[in-house]
Amino acid sequence: MDQENKAMQAQQAYDTLCAALDEWGWKYKKEEEKLIVRFGATGNDLSTSFVVLMDADRQLVRLLGFLPFEMAEDKRVEGSIATNFANYKFADGSFDYNFSNGKIVWRMTSSFRDSLVGAQLFQYMIRCSCSTIDKYNDQFLAISEGKLSLADFIEKNS
């Protein structure tokens, strides 16, 4: 697929996403030149900032959710084991974990390569991401703060 077609398809997907967000009444910031939208969401406990971008080159919708804390230095190994353990249960999406700085980022992607993508796809991605992050973010924070042991996390999520 040539670059022009790729760019057009990415723009189409981006327009569908923005139209969907408008229809649902979501507040978001648009960075049209980069085909990015940014928004925040607060679950039961913690807030998460989200970025959704249309990657024209790879022809992917890329949703990233940035958890609002870093794993404490003395809990970095636990953070790796816990995020991997959580990921093993998922049908879609994953927590990416940076051992060096303790940052946790939720990632979910879907391809629009040569495909027509509808509004409900974006609704699914956002809803699934919000509920999964909401389920786990306070647990990861509790591990970091020493309030939840790794063994208890594994038992709770087995």
Next chain:
Amino acid sequence: MADEKDLVQAKITFDTLCEMLDERGWHYKKFDEDFSIECGAQGDDLPMDIRMEVDAERMLVALYSKLPFSIPEDKRVEVSLAISAINYTMVDGCFDYNFMSGKLLFRLTTSFRDSMISTAALSYMLSVSCGTIDEYNDKLFMLIKGAMSLEDIIKAANE
């Protein structure tokens, strides 16, 4: 439970998947009853078993590949850190690692909810997965055998 409309869409997606595989000359086993296929690929080093499923309830196409070795207990922490380093550099797909059992698999998904997925998208899933698995399966095997260090894996992932 998937409704009839979802099942119809899943069937269309499954047919598109099989069409893609046929067009590209892949040999595969077809399981119509659960909209899945199994095939294999040989990379540079280790063989790759691939399973692709069209999940009518979740409206997802999922590709799974179990790595052909388990992680021994004394290497489980190291591998966890390696997997975290590898996954953090990925744009699409991830290695799923069960610390308790030592099992490792690669997973990549795409949604067909409210969407028409093309053969090109499904072909992309297969080629990216094979490329990524082939890149790392031997490195992870060498890590557990002590032939490669965690630092080597982290360096390779960041290149």
